[in-house]
Amino acid sequence: MHVLIGYGAVSLGFAGALLGIGTTIVSLARKQPHLMRSVRVYVALIAVAAVVATVVMESALLQHDFSVKYVAEHGRIGTPVLFTIATLWGALEGSILLWALILVGYLAIVAWRFRDRSDDPMVGWALLTMLVVTAFFFGLMLGPANPFISVANPPDNGPGLNPLLQNNVFMAFHPPMLYLGYVGFTVPFAFAIGALVTGRVGEGWLVETRRWTVFAWGFLTFGIVLGAWWSYETLGWGGYWAWDPVENASFLPWLTGTAFIHSVMVQERRGMLRVWNLSLVCATFALTILGTFLTRSGVIASVHAFSESGIGPILLGFFAVIVAVTVGLIGWRGDALRSVGKIDSPVSREGAFLANNVVFAAFAFVVLLGTVWPLIIEAVNGDRIAVGNPFFDRMTMPIGFVLLFLMAMAPVLPWRKASGEVLGDRLFWPVVAGVGAMVASLLLGAAGWAPVLTFGLAGIAAGAAIRQLVLATKRQGWRGLVGRTNGGMIVHLGVILIAVAFAGSNAYLRQAEFSFERVGETKEFAGHTFTYVGDDELVSPDGRIDNQVLVEVDGTIERPALTLFPFAGRTLGTPSTRGSLIDDVQLSVIPTNEEDEKAVIRVTVQPLVRWLWIGGGLMAVGTALALVPGKRRRPTAPTSAMPTSDNPIDVDPPVVAV
Amino acid sequence: MIFSKKSIIWLCLLAAFLSALVVSTQVDGPPRTNEDRVRALSEDFACPTCDGQSVAESEAVVAQEIRRDIRRRVDEGETDGQITDALVAAYDESIDLRPRSGGVVGLIWIVPVVVMVFGFAALAAVFRRWKDAATQTASDHDIELIESLRRERSGEASS
Numbered sequence: 001m002h003v004l005i006g007y008g009a010v011s012l013g014f015a016g017a018l019l020g021i022g023t024t025i026v027s028l029a030r031k032q033p034h035l036m037r038s039v040r041v042y043v044a045l046i047a048v049a050a051v052v053a054t055v056v057m058e059s060a061l062l063q064h065d066f067s068v069k070y071v072a073e074h075g076r077i078g079t080p081v082l083f084t085i086a087t088l089w090g091a092l093e094g095s096i097l098l099w100a101l102i103l104v105g106y107l108a109i110v111a112w113r114f115r116d117r118s119d120d121p122m123v124g125w126a127l128l129t130m131l132v133v134t135a136f137f138f139g140l141m142l143g144p145a146n147p148f149i150s151v152a153n154p155p156d157n158g159p160g161l162n163p164l165l166q167n168n169v170f171m172a173f174h175p176p177m178l179y180l181g182y183v184g185f186t187v188p189f190a191f192a193i194g195a196l197v198t199g200r201v202g203e204g205w206l207v208e209t210r211r212w213t214v215f216a217w218g219f220l221t222f223g224i225v226l227g228a229w230w231s232y233e234t235l236g237w238g239g240y241w242a243w244d245p246v247e248n249a250s251f252l253p254w255l256t257g258t259a260f261i262h263s264v265m266v267q268e269r270r271g272m273l274r275v276w277n278l279s280l281v282c283a284t285f286a287l288t289i290l291g292t293f294l295t296r297s298g299v300i301a302s303v304h305a306f307s308e309s310g311i312g313p314i315l316l317g318f319f320a321v322i323v324a325v326t327v328g329l330i331g332w333r334g335d336a337l338r339s340v341g342k343i344d345s346p347v348s349r350e351g352a353f354l355a356n357n358v359v360f361a362a363f364a365f366v367v368l369l370g371t372v373w374p375l376i377i378e379a380v381n382g383d384r385i386a387v388g389n390p391f392f393d394r395m396t397m398p399i400g401f402v403l404l405f406l407m408a409m410a411p412v413l414p415w416r417k418a419s420g421e422v423l424g425d426r427l428f429w430p431v432v433a434g435v436g437a438m439v440a441s442l443l444l445g446a447a448g449w450a451p452v453l454t455f456g457l458a459g460i461a462a463g464a465a466i467r468q469l470v471l472a473t474k475r476q477g478w479r480g481l482v483g484r485t486n487g488g489m490i491v492h493l494g495v496i497l498i499a500v501a502f503a504g505s506n507a508y509l510r511q512a513e514f515s516f517e518r519v520g521e522t523k524e525f526a527g528h529t530f531t532y533v534g535d536d537e538l539v540s541p542d543g544r545i546d547n548q549v550l551v552e553v554d555g556t557i558e559r560p561a562l563t564l565f566p567f568a569g570r571t572l573g574t575p576s577t578r579g580s581l582i583d584d585v586q587l588s589v590i591p592t593n594e595e596d597e598k599a600v601i602r603v604t605v606q607p608l609v610r611w612l613w614i615g616g617g618l619m620a621v622g623t624a625l626a627l628v629p630g631k632r633r634r635p636t637a638p639t640s641a642m643p644t645s646d647n648p649i650d651v652d653p654p655v656v657a658v
Numbered sequence: 659m660i661f662s663k664k665s666i667i668w669l670c671l672l673a674a675f676l677s678a679l680v681v682s683t684q685v686d687g688p689p690r691t692n693e694d695r696v697r698a699l700s701e702d703f704a705c706p707t708c709d710g711q712s713v714a715e716s717e718a719v720v721a722q723e724i725r726r727d728i729r730r731r732v733d734e735g736e737t738d739g740q741i742t743d744a745l746v747a748a749y750d751e752s753i754d755l756r757p758r759s760g761g762v763v764g765l766i767w768i769v770p771v772v773v774m775v776f777g778f779a780a781l782a783a784v785f786r787r788w789k790d791a792a793t794q795t796a797s798d799h800d801i802e803l804i805e806s807l808r809r810e811r812s813g814e815a816s817s
Contacts (some may be wrong), residue, residue, distance in 0.1 A: 235715055237714055237715045239714070239715060242711070242712065242715060244710050244711075245710060272788070300710070342788045342789070343785060343788040343789065344789075346785050351785075354781055354784075354785075355778075355781065358774075358777040358778060358780075358781050361777065362770065362773055362774045362777055365770060365773055366770045369766060369769060369770060370766070373757065373763075373766050377762065377763055380762055381762060383751070383763065384750070384751070384752040385751060385752055385754075385757055385758075385763055386704045386752050386753070386754065386755050386757075387755065387757050387766065388701075388702075388704060388712055388755025388756075389701050389702070389712060389755060390701070390702050390755055390756040391755070391756060391757055391766065391767075395767075395770055424664060424668065428667075431671050431675075432671065434675070435671055435674045435675050435678065438674075438675065438678035438679070438682075439674070439678055442678060442681055442682060442685065445685075445687075446682065446685075446687075447682060447685045447686060447687035448682060448683070448687060449679055449682050449683045451682075452678060452679060452682035453679060453682075456675060456678065456679075507687075508687065509694075509697070510691075510693075510694060511693055511694065511696075511697040512691070512693040513693065572717075573717055590717075590722070591717070591722075
């Protein structure tokens, strides 16, 4: 029953998408905008189909209908309800279904939002682009990634979700957040295509999609941070980012998206960088598809990757089509894309944004290169090599410093041209803050130039961001905290916290393995005391067995465990993390082969880790505030006038009239 | 007076910034134990049986064995280079997460630097072009366009 309705809904959605595509093409070709009304009906049809398919799948999962292959392979009676719901995105076919659902959500909102402008060919082309992407994902579900396949002889129970994914509640929330980000970039991409096809490559499409881009970017950021948190809490080796191919796949569109968010301001303000911005938007969308390919095709080995499947070549083909179409369109529109603006001085806000873009592009290039290099080398001469942490750390550290430096300078730089005097005045307190941060960190025992330089630059950057916020709130009250520029500064503060936490936790990580022979034994390490208290066994209702080792850390009992998942035949470590704003103490139980009575515990002491999550939260808050409309200037305001020291920085960039 | 009060303050700030950096390279951090070296080294090697995880991350049996092996060698006083050689000999080159610096593989270290240099050179060129663009004059085509528009306008006005 589930299979029938589910597959029917997917087919209906696919048919709706095809009809929508056909009607949009006819409407655009014959210039009959009234036809777009029926396109909206098809969009509604697709939306209903996507919701029905998702509900059917969730219903099958919750009712343990093992006649559905997906449920038989990934469901299990006894899995907690939250993880049963999350099973939808725990494996390949379901994750495509979630992707399609979110995509259709965006499609429906775009269709509704622009319902009064169906005679605008740019909107028509944007809808057409989104419908094509939708048809592609529904097509995947009809064939190679079909979630609704029936099983002839349904089993009595399934193996359940990969235990690694069931060990932490973050896993239930991280993928939907990430997908809201990935898929959200379809909207600016669709409008970029619309702008290219209609030749209206001015600033209009940017203004239409600005909020959509920031919205998608915010969710992508939040999803990545949640993923890092999950990794930190679950894997128990003291790490939160391992430059794993799947992590990189989510990081790549984030990098190009971040570059775009900055460079649009140059275009809106000065009318420059048209080709570059269109390329960035298209690259961001293309990279989300490339990421989907990398994580779902089995070409790259990763703990996070989905199982191998036949959809790899199809996704790669789709990626190639996207790249070919955008490169072709940009080439075709080459003339119209010539910049109209000019730049006065490299030492200016736009100069900093341009440098930012070069660095972000280089960052994305390094990450992409490191991710695919083993594939390239294997194709070239058959060698099997590995590229890991050491490469990424060494290559990205200088890039990180340059970005931090730019983040310190850009907010105090005026548009057009900066004089030394203005810069000196504006930078004074930020630099005092930076030097103060360095001295304070040295007094607290920091060592090594890299972390101390990070703290210094972070101090300047924080000073520059806070300066902007203080000036804005003085002038506008609470409105000084909203709008793109001010919200952006709060996002900067979040990034700064993350940079500081990253530097501190990497540079001052301490790790040790203790083997406790008897109860009551005490060890001292990195300023903490550890006492072995005993063992405990805990059987959860879902059948997992926690073999806990009780260790008293600074007076509190911690319970790291080895968790046996009998239904999956696997044992995983369940670390315990005890944190403060100063440092985190993470304990994991190391399995021992011998049947003797000793307990082996790995202790990881890492300062400042908690600030990563606080910084991530602050980035989310800042993004939300950036989406609240700030003060709008009247279009006649002399916004591009030469700034002076008593007419300080621009609070909110103007909306360029279309 | 050669220096203004402002520039003296700035020189002091710069001096403080630089001396803080110099001090940071001189002070000793927390003592680096053998455990810390094991941890740092184990991040440089891939666990041979796990999908893309390093020896430091993985709880697989092989990863634990390699960690124990690194531990033993560190305790015996071997250098990082000796340990790397031993592990690569025992397993395979694909265990080393640091791509080697020679041959085709080594390009991975050079290409990003070239791209970065190229990127900034392009940026500098673009800056120059944009500056020149400020003195751009109208092309014949532009003038012709404006003329034709003017004619149209005056035609409309007279009719």
